[in-house]
Amino acid sequence: MRIALIATCLGDALFPDVAKATTQLLERLGHEVVFPAEQVCCGQMHVNTGYLKEAVPVVEHHVEVFERARFDVAVAPSGSCVGSVRHQQAMVARRAGRTDLAERATALAGRTYELSELLVDVLGVTDVGAFYPHRVTYHPTCHSLRMLRVGDKPLQLLRAVEGIDLVELPGADQCCGFGGTFSIKNAATSSAMLADKVDNICSTGADRCTAGDASCLMNINGGLTRGEKGVQTVHLAQILNSTRERVAA
Amino acid sequence: MSSREVVLGRIRAALAADTDAPPPVPRDYVRVGADAPGTEPVLEQMIDRLVDYKAIVDRVPAGEAAALGDAVAAALSKAGARSVVVPSDLPADLVDASGRDERVVVADGRPSVLTPTELDGVDAVVTTAQVAIAISGTIVLDGKAGQGRRAISLVPDFHLIVLHADQVVSTVPEAIARLDPIAPLTMIAGPSATSDIELERVEGVHGPRTLHVLIVG
Amino acid sequence: MTSGTFLGIPRRHRHEESPLRGETSFPKAAKTALANDQLRRNLKHATGTIRAKRALVVNEMPDWEQLRDAGAAVKTDVMARMPELLEQFEAKVIERGGVVHWAADAAEANAIVTELVRAQGVSEVIKVKSMATQEIGLNEYLEEQGIAAVETDLAELIVQLGHDKPSHILVPAIHRNRTEVRDIFLSEMTGVVEGLTDEPKQLAMAARSYLRAKFLSAKVAISGTNFGIAETGTVGVVESEGNGRMCVTLPETLITVMGIEKLLPRFEDLEVFLQLLPRSSTGERMNPYTSLWTGVTPGDGPQNFHIVLLDNGRTNALADQVGRAALHCIRCSACLNVCPVYERTGGHAYGSVYPGPIGAVLTPQLTGITGHDDPSASLPYASSLCGACYDVCPVKIPIPDLLVELRARAVDADRSRTIPGGWDAAMRAAAWVMSDAKRFAAVEKTLAVGRLVAGPDKLISTLPPPGSAWTRTRDMPAPPKQTFRQWWKESHPEGSIARSADPADTEQKDGHR
Numbered sequence: 001m002r003i004a005l006i007a008t009c010l011g012d013a014l015f016p017d018v019a020k021a022t023t024q025l026l027e028r029l030g031h032e033v034v035f036p037a038e039q040v041c042c043g044q045m046h047v048n049t050g051y052l053k054e055a056v057p058v059v060e061h062h063v064e065v066f067e068r069a070r071f072d073v074a075v076a077p078s079g080s081c082v083g084s085v086r087h088q089q090a091m092v093a094r095r096a097g098r099t100d101l102a103e104r105a106t107a108l109a110g111r112t113y114e115l116s117e118l119l120v121d122v123l124g125v126t127d128v129g130a131f132y133p134h135r136v137t138y139h140p141t142c143h144s145l146r147m148l149r150v151g152d153k154p155l156q157l158l159r160a161v162e163g164i165d166l167v168e169l170p171g172a173d174q175c176c177g178f179g180g181t182f183s184i185k186n187a188a189t190s191s192a193m194l195a196d197k198v199d200n201i202c203s204t205g206a207d208r209c210t211a212g213d214a215s216c217l218m219n220i221n222g223g224l225t226r227g228e229k230g231v232q233t234v235h236l237a238q239i240l241n242s243t244r245e246r247v248a249a
Numbered sequence: 250m251s252s253r254e255v256v257l258g259r260i261r262a263a264l265a266a267d268t269d270a271p272p273p274v275p276r277d278y279v280r281v282g283a284d285a286p287g288t289e290p291v292l293e294q295m296i297d298r299l300v301d302y303k304a305i306v307d308r309v310p311a312g313e314a315a316a317l318g319d320a321v322a323a324a325l326s327k328a329g330a331r332s333v334v335v336p337s338d339l340p341a342d343l344v345d346a347s348g349r350d351e352r353v354v355v356a357d358g359r360p361s362v363l364t365p366t367e368l369d370g371v372d373a374v375v376t377t378a379q380v381a382i383a384i385s386g387t388i389v390l391d392g393k394a395g396q397g398r399r400a401i402s403l404v405p406d407f408h409l410i411v412l413h414a415d416q417v418v419s420t421v422p423e424a425i426a427r428l429d430p431i432a433p434l435t436m437i438a439g440p441s442a443t444s445d446i447e448l449e450r451v452e453g454v455h456g457p458r459t460l461h462v463l464i465v466g
Numbered sequence: 467m468t469s470g471t472f473l474g475i476p477r478r479h480r481h482e483e484s485p486l487r488g489e490t491s492f493p494k495a496a497k498t499a500l501a502n503d504q505l506r507r508n509l510k511h512a513t514g515t516i517r518a519k520r521a522l523v524v525n526e527m528p529d530w531e532q533l534r535d536a537g538a539a540v541k542t543d544v545m546a547r548m549p550e551l552l553e554q555f556e557a558k559v560i561e562r563g564g565v566v567h568w569a570a571d572a573a574e575a576n577a578i579v580t581e582l583v584r585a586q587g588v589s590e591v592i593k594v595k596s597m598a599t600q601e602i603g604l605n606e607y608l609e610e611q612g613i614a615a616v617e618t619d620l621a622e623l624i625v626q627l628g629h630d631k632p633s634h635i636l637v638p639a640i641h642r643n644r645t646e647v648r649d650i651f652l653s654e655m656t657g658v659v660e661g662l663t664d665e666p667k668q669l670a671m672a673a674r675s676y677l678r679a680k681f682l683s684a685k686v687a688i689s690g691t692n693f694g695i696a697e698t699g700t701v702g703v704v705e706s707e708g709n710g711r712m713c714v715t716l717p718e719t720l721i722t723v724m725g726i727e728k729l730l731p732r733f734e735d736l737e738v739f740l741q742l743l744p745r746s747s748t749g750e751r752m753n754p755y756t757s758l759w760t761g762v763t764p765g766d767g768p769q770n771f772h773i774v775l776l777d778n779g780r781t782n783a784l785a786d787q788v789g790r791a792a793l794h795c796i797r798c799s800a801c802l803n804v805c806p807v808y809e810r811t812g813g814h815a816y817g818s819v820y821p822g823p824i825g826a827v828l829t830p831q832l833t834g835i836t837g838h839d840d841p842s843a844s845l846p847y848a849s850s851l852c853g854a855c856y857d858v859c860p861v862k863i864p865i866p867d868l869l870v871e872l873r874a875r876a877v878d879a880d881r882s883r884t885i886p887g888g889w890d891a892a893m894r895a896a897a898w899v900m901s902d903a904k905r906f907a908a909v910e911k912t913l914a915v916g917r918l919v920a921g922p923d924k925l926i927s928t929l930p931p932p933g934s935a936w937t938r939t940r941d942m943p944a945p946p947k948q949t950f951r952q953w954w955k956e957s958h959p960e961g962s963i964a965r966s967a968d969p970a971d972t973e974q975k976d977g978h979r
Contacts, residue, residue, distance in 0.1 A: 007950045009900060013910045014943060016950035023954075035954050041900040046893060048851055050873025053881075054897035061901040091867075095874070146853035175806045179850025181889075186848060187935035188497045192506075192810045193850070194940065222940030225925055253568040256726065256777045260548050263785035271546040274539040278532035278738070298751060362765070365682040365716050385741070385752035398766045399715045399757075403708065404682075422737040430698040430733040431562060433763045436740075436756035441708035444748055445621035445637055446644050446666040447508070448515040454620065454670050455677065456708025456755060 001123070002032045004071035006112070008081045008214070009041035015214040021241035022077045022115060028241070029128060036069040042076075044084035047092060049181045056096045059089045063104050073122055074112040077237045079144030079213045082114040087147055114144060115237055116153040116212060127160035131244040135165040136234075137206040139197070139220065141213040142175050154212055154236055161239060167204045171196065178219035191223075198223040201231055212236045282384070282419025291383045292464060295417050298386025302439025303452045304460040311414065311466035318346035321375065321409065324461045326350050328407045330373035334363065336397025339375060343395075343411060347375050357401045368404035374457070375409045376402050381417045382424045386439065388412060388462065389424060391432040399433055408457040410437075414466025484572070485603045486779075486833050488817015491844035495815040496807075505812055508643045513802075513809045516637075519749025520800060520858070527745070536738045538862040541794035544729045545784060551696040551729050552775065558699025562761025564771040572602035572778050579604060579688065579721055580611050582772050586719050588613075588685045592677075594703055594713045595619035596690025597635060597797050598723045598776055600819040601832075604688070615688065616680055618709035620673050627654040633813030633821065635799040636747055641812050644669065670707075677709065687713035687768070691724045692796070693739060694773075697732045701773065702758035704743055714757050720768035725776050727784075727793040739796065742860035746798035779832030788871050792828045794861045801855035801865060807848055816848065817841050823855035827868040835876070846872035888932070903951075913945040920944030 003026055007019040023033045042062055046055035062085075066074060076082050086109045093102035119125050138158060144150045158166050177183065177193030197220060201209045209224070209231055211217050221233040250258075284290045292308075299306045309320045321343055325333060333347045337358035348354040355371060357363050363371070377395035381388045388410055390396045395411075402408055418424050428434060441456030452458070488495060499505060524530055544551060556566045569575035583591055591608070593599065593615050605615040605626075617626045624639040625632050628650040632638030639647065648664040655676050662672060689710070691701040701722055703710040714720055730739065736758075744753045762771050784790050802808045802822030813821030818829040826845040835843045846869045849855075855865040880890065899905045920926050925941040928934070936942060 009906065012906075012950040013913060014945060016946050016948060016953055019950040020953055035951075035958065037951060037954070038903040040903050040906045043900075046897060046900075047870060048873075049889065049893060050846075050870065050875075050877040051893040051897065052870075052874040053878070054893050057901035058897055065903075088870075142850070142852035142854075146857055173854070175850045175852035175854070177806070177850060179852070182847065182850045184932050184935045186493050186496065186807070187938065188493065188500050189807055189810055189848075190850065191939035192500050193806050218943060219940065222936070222942060225923070225941045226927070226939065251568070252570045252574060255570045256568050256775070256781065257549055257552065259570075259777065259781035260552070260726070260784060263781050263790075264546065264548065266787065267546060271543045272539060274543060275532065275535050278529040278536055278741075280737075302754070358765075369678070369682055382752075385744075387752045387756075392763070392766055399711065400767075403711050403715055421741050422734075425734060425737040425740075428733075430695070430700055431760040433760075433766055434702075434756075434758040435711065436752070436758075438750070438752035438754050440754065441706065442754050443620045443666075443670050443707045444516075445619070445624070445639060445707075446642075446647055446669055448512045448519075448637065448640070449666055451666045451670050453667075454674055454707035454709070455618075455681065455712055 001073065002034060002071045003118070004066060004069050004074040005033050005035050006039065006042070006074055006076035006081060007035065008076055008078050010218070011077065011214055014218070015235070018077050018214050018235040018237050021235065021237040022075065025128060025237060025241040026075070029123065029125065031123075034069060034071055036065045038065045042081045042084040043089060043092060044080060045180055047084065047088045048179070052092050052095055055092045056098065059092050059105060060101055063089070063101065063108055066108055067104065072111070073118065074108070075115055075118045076112070077115045077212065077235060078215070079114050079141045079148055079150065080215060082112055083143035083147035085109045085112045114148055114150060114212060116144075116150050116157055117148065120153040120156060126156045128157065128240045130161040130240045130242050131163050131247055132161050132239045132242045133163035133247065134208045135167060135206045136208045136210055136239065137167050137169040137201055137204040138172070139169055139176065139201070139209060139211040139216065140172055141211050141216045144212050145173060150212070157236070157240060158210070164239070167206050169204055170200045176216050176220050178216050180215070183219060194219060194223040198227060198229060202229050207231060209233050210236050210239055279420055280422040282423065284419055286416070286418045286423070287414040287466060291417055291419050292414055294383040294419075295381060295386060296464070298383065299439065299462055302386055302442075304439045304462055306462045306464065308464045314342055317411070317463070317465060318342055320463050321346035321411070322349040324409050324463065325352060325373055325375070328373060328459060328461070330407055332371045333373040333375060334368060334371045334401050334405060335375050336395055336401065339377070339395045343375060357397055362398065363401070365400060365404060368400060371405045373407040373409060374401050374405040375411070377411050378416060380424045380427045381412055382421055383417055383419050385421060387424070388437045389428065390435045390437065391429060393432065399435055402435065403456060406457055407459045407461070409461045409463065411463050411465065414464060417464070484833065485601055485819045486829055486842075488841045490817070491841050492815055492817070492848040493844060495817060496811040496848070499811045499815045504643070505641055506810065508641055509809055509812050512637070512640045516749055516803045520746060520803065523745045523749055523751050527741070533738055533741055534860055534862050537742050537860055538794065540730060540735050540738060541861050543731060544727070545790055545793060547731070548726065548729065548784070551731055552726060555694055555696040555699055555729060556775070558697070559761055559773055562699055564699065564761040564773055567772060567774045569774050569776050569778070575602050575723060575774050575776050575778065576604055576607040578774050579723065580608060580613065582719070582721050583608070583613055583686055586686050590614045590616060590684070591686045591688055592616050592618050592680055592684040592713050592717065593687065594689040594705065594710045595622045595638075596688070596723060597819065598690045598725050599688060600632060602723070602776070602778060604723070616677070618677055618681070618713060619705070620670060620707060623673055623677075624650060627651065631814060632819060634802055635797050635820065635822070641814070681712040681716055684717045686719045686721065687717040688721045688723070689713055691722050691728055692743065693730050693736065694724050694728045695730050695733050695736070698760055700733065700758055700760040702756060704753050704756050706748065706754045708755055711755050711757055714759060715767050717768055719770040719772070721772045721774065723774045723776055725778075726780055743796055743798055746800040746858065746860040779834070782834060783828070783831040786831065789827070789831050789868060791863050792824065792831055792868060794863050795824050795828060796861060798860055800858040800860065804854040804858050806850065806852060806854070816845060823849060823865045824863065827865060827872060830872060843876060846876065907949075907951065910949050916945045
C-alpha cells in the first residue's frame with residue numbers, strides 16, 4: 001500500500017525519531033511510504049486555543065498538500081493530530097464559511113488514520129515482528145481514547161511484541177495534563193494532573209512509558225525527568241519498529 | 250410588557266434564525282422487557298434490587314389470605330410497631346392483620362386526616378402500590394386505592410408495602426405507561442438514604458428508615 | 467466606571483455580584499485550591515467513589531447509548547419548540563389549580579418568591595435543594611427581607627451551617643470530609659447530642675433530628691424541579707433523603723422555581739430521563755425518592771401551588787445556535803466527577819454555582835462576558851479538552867466542542883483590538899509559519915538555539931515566559947540535531963520513492979500503483 005506520512009509539526013521539529021520509526025516500520029512491513037514535503041501542521045494548536053480563523057490557512061495548506069500527493073491512505077503517529085484532521089478541520093472551514101474546503105477536508109479525513117488504526121484496521125496486522133525487552137506501561141492518550149476511539153488496538157499491537165513485559169497503568173484513562181496551551185494557561189492545574197500521572201506510572205515499576213502521541217509523551221517525559229524518576233518515554237511507533245536486529249545493534 | 254411577554258419574546262427571537270426542524274426522537278431503547286410482568290425472572294430482579302438498597306423483602310404465595318395476614322402482622326411486630334396508620338381504603342384483611350398483637354390502627358382519610366405531628370407519633374404505615382419496576386427496584390405509589398395521601402407513607406418511620414406480583418414490570422417504560430400523569434406520584438427505591446458525606450451511601454434519613462416489601466405471588 | 471461589551475480594548479469593570487460569577491480568574495483561584503491538601507484528598511476520594519459507582523450501573527445497561535440518543539433528541543426538540551411547549555405547560559398547570567409566574571431575571575424571581583412567602587405570613591421557609599434558586603441567590607435575598615430559608619438536603623445544610631459555598635451540583639459539600647462535617651454540626655447546629663462522632667450514619671441522624679420539627683410545622687416550602695412536562699403540567703423532584711418529599715408534601719404552600727429549559731414535551735419522556743438521571747448522577751439504578759405532582763391534588767399535599775418560570779440568561783444561551791446545547795443539561799453532575807480539572811481544583815475555583823465542565827460552558831453563556839477582567843472569561847480555558855465529560859454526559863452535550871467554540875468567540879471579539887495581546891501575536895505568527903513548509907523549516911533552524919541552553923541530558927529546565935509556566939514543573943526536550951524532513955531528504959534521496967528491503971514487495975507496490 002502507498003501510505004502518506006503525516007510527520008506532524010511537533011514530530012518533525014522535536015521528535016523526528018517517531019516519524020522515522022513510523023516510516024521504517026511501514027517499510028519493513030512492505031509498504032511504500034511517501035512524505036509530502038510541503039506539509040507542516042494540522043491546525044490543532046490554533047483550534048484548541050480558540051484561533052479558529054487563524055487555523056484556516058493552516059488547514060487549507062494541509063488539505064492542499066495531501067490532495068496533491070498520490071497515496072492510498074495517510075497516517076500520523078499521533079492520536080490528537082488525526083483527531084484534529086477528523087473532527088476539527090471541517091468545522092474550522094465551515095465556521096469560516098468555506099464549505100468547499102470543509103468538504104475537501106472531510107474527504108481527506110476519510111483516508112487518514114492514526115498508526116494503530118492503520119495497522120490493525122487497514123493493514124490487518126497486530127504482530128509486526130517487533131522485539132522490545134522492557135517493562136512497559138501504556139498511557140492511552142485522551143484523543144486516541146475518546147476522540148478516535150482506538151480502544152485496545154495499541155494494546156493488541158503491544159501484546160504481540162516479543163520480549164515485552166506489559167504492565168497495566170492505574171488511572172490510565174486520566175488526562176496527563178498536557179492539553180496544548182492548557183499546560184501554559186492553567187499551568188498549576190496541568191502540573192497537578194501530570195504529578196498524578198507520573199506517580200501512577202512509577203507505581204507500575206515499568207522502565208518505559210509509551211503512548212501514541214508525542215505531545216503527551218513530551219509532557220509526561222518532562223515530569224519524569226524533572227522528578228528524576230528513571231522511567232523513559234517511548235512512542236508506540238518506536239517500540240513497534242524495534243526488532244531483534246536493531247536491539248542487537 | 251409583562252415578563253411573560255418579555256421571556257416568550259426573547260425565546261422567539263432566539264429561535265428566529267433556526268431553519269432545520271428538530272429530528273424525530275429515536276426510541277430504540279428497550280421499552281418492553283424480555284420477561285412479562287410478574288414472571289419469575291422479573292420478580293427475582295426486583296427482589297435483588299430491593300435487597301441491594303437495604304429494603305427487607307418477603308414473598309407470600311398468591312391466594313393465601315391467611316399467609317398474607319400473618320406476614321403483615323409479623324413484619325409490623327418484628328419492627329416493634331405499636332401503632333400503624335393505614336389508608337382508609339386499604340383492603341379489610343390487611344387492616345385486620347395490621348391491628349394484631351394489640352397494635353393501634355388509625356385510618357387516614359375517613360372521617361378525617363392526621364396532621365403531620367400526629368403522623369409523627371405513629372410507628373408504621375401499611376400501603377399497597379400501583380406498579381413496580383424490576384430493572385431499577387422502584388415501587389410507585391399514585392394515591393389511588395390502598396395507597397393513601399403522600400404524607401402517610403412519608404412521616405412514619407416504617408413503611409410496609411404489599412405488592413402483587415403482576416404489578417411488577419420489567420422496564421421503566423412499561424411502568425410509565427401504567428401511570429396516571431396527573432396523580433401525585435411517589436417513586437420509592439429502598440429506604441431513604443444519603444450519599445452526601447464523602448459519597449458514601451447511608452440508609453435512613455428523613456423518609457421511613459425501614460422499607461419492608463411483601464410480594465404476593 | 468461602566469461595564470461594556472466584550473469588544474475592543476479591555477477596560478476595568480465592576481461586575482455585578484452574582485452566584486454565577488467569582489471574584490478571581492480560574493487559574494488564580496485554582497492555584498489557591500491546589501495548595502489545599504485536605505481539599506485535594508477529599509475531592510479525590512469523593513470523585514473516585516462516584517465515578518466507580520456510575521460506571522457500574524451504566525455498564526449494566528445494554529441500551530445506554532440509545533437512551534442517551536433519545537435524551538439528546540428530546541432536549542433538542544424542547545429547545546426548538548420552547549415557546550409552544552412553555553405555553554402548553556402554563557395552561558396545564560393553571561388547569562390543575564396552580565399559579566404560574568414568569569421571571570425575566572434573578573431579581574424578578576426573588577421578588578416574586580418573597581411576595582408569595584409574605585402572603586402566607588411566615589418568616590421561615592423550608593427548601594429542597596435547587597440549582598435554580600442557588601443561581602438567583604434566593605436564600606441570601608430572603609434573608610435580607612427577614613425570611614429564613616432552611617436548606618433541608620444534608621449537603622446543602624452542611625454548606626449553609628458552615629457559612630460556606632456549594633462546590634458541586636449534586637453534592638454541594640463534596641469538598642468537606644466527615645470530620646469537617648462533624649465539626650460544623652457541633653459548632654452550628656442547635657440541639658446536637660454530645661459526643662457526636664464523624665460516622666456518616668450518626669451525622670445523618672443529627673440532621674434528621676434537627677430538621678424534623680421544621681418539616682412538621684412548616685407552612686411554606688420552596689423547591690426547584692428536575693422536569694416540567696408540557697403535555698400534563700407535571701413537575702418533580704428527584705432526591706434521596708426524603709427531605710424533598712417532606713417539602714413538597716407537608717406544607718400548605720409550595721413554590722417551585724423552574725428554569726425554562728427544564729421542559730419535557732411528553733409524560734412518556736420521563737421513561738428516558740428517569741433512567742439517565744439517577745445512573746449518571748448518584749450512580750444508583752434509581753434514587754430512593756422521586757416525587758411528581760401536577761398542580762394541586764385536593765386533599766393531598768400543598769393546596770397552594772406556585773411555579774416561577776425563570777429565564778435569567780437562558781434565552782442568551784438559546785440565541786446561540788452552537789452554545790444552546792449547554793441548555794440540554796439535566797444537572798446530573800457526571801461531567802464534574804470525571805473531569806481531571808474539577809477533581810483537582812474543586813468547584814469553588816469556578817466561581818459559579820455551576821462548576822466543572824458544564825459550568826465552564828453554561829456560566830459564561832448565562833452571564834455574558836463583560837471583558838478580559840471578567841473572571842468568567844477564563845472558564846472556557848479551564849479544560850485540557852480530554853473529552854471525558856462528553857463520554858459521560860447523559861444527553862450528549864459536546865462540551866469540548868462548546869469550550870473550543872467559546873474560546874473562538876473570545877478571540878473573535880478581540881479582533882478589533884489595535885494592540886494584539888501576546889497570544890494573538892503568537893498565534894498569528896504561528897499560523898503564518900505553519901501554512902508554509904519553507905517558513906516552518908526556517909523556524910526549525912532557529913530552534914537549534916535550544917540545543918545551546920540544554921544541559922548535557924539534552925533537557926531544557928528553564929525557559930523565559932510564557933514557557934516558564936511549563937518549565938516550572940517539567941523539562942522541555944532540546945531540539946534534535948536533525949529534523950525529520952532533513953532525515954527524509956537524506957534517507958529518501960529519490961523523494962517519495964521508498965527503499966524496500968524486499969524486491970518482491972516493490973513489484974507488488976508497482977502493481978498497486
